[in-house]
Amino acid sequence: MRDTLIKAAMAIIATIAAAASSPSRAQEMDGKALFLKNCAACHQPTGKGIPGAFPALAGNKFVQGQGSEVAAVLLKGRGGMPDFSESLSDRDIATVLTFVRSNWGNKADGLNEAEVGALRTSLGVDPFGNTAMSNKH
Template sequence: MKKQTLLHLHKRKRACLLLPAIVFCSSLAGAALAQDAGEQLFLNNCAECHQRDGKGIPNIYPALAGSEVVDGSGVDVALVMLIGRGEMPSFAGSIADEDMASIINYVRNAWGNNGEEISAQRIEKLR
């Protein structure tokens, strides 16, 4: 009898440990998917100039890896994308808020960069 109760408790404990693990893993997978989308959008829209590795081309296209602007704030990156800068065209008309947020979150967390996330709502307000 006592043995059964213990077994029962043991099973419940395992179930409790498993559930948060599943929630945690699926949120990790969600974040990974968002990062993949950001990476793909970066390759399609930005890598031509800033290069796949984010290092740009010296004296022509600035590096985004280790860039002060990129490291500084997601809003600054959004403003460069919305307004354009020098030889860089504005992406205001061609990239939607959600995609812009994905790209910013990608470049701010790729190649050793480490920035907090920006939301699509924040981009919408900057337009």
């Protein structure tokens, strides 16, 4: 009896943990919509990019790496990549990155709004355009 209860509890905990770490259906749909609106023109709807011009996000090691580094690119821009600090909220950035980091063969954890907000603050990125150095979109 005790073993059965322990197994049931472990199954419940595993289910809750999986649900907490994976994006909800609504969040995934929001992420996809944000991606199509803001990113797909360059990175393509398939996430495969355009060779020699715009990098693929599908199966991309950087995209699957440290989430804060990926978010920093959206907040400050890099090279030909514009920043989205004024056009996307912390929630939007977290949502689109969660979508990108969990699709096209990518298997990285998503980010949440609080993480992006803390990163925005630590980078000194003002959502109202008073950022010292960035690559404006």
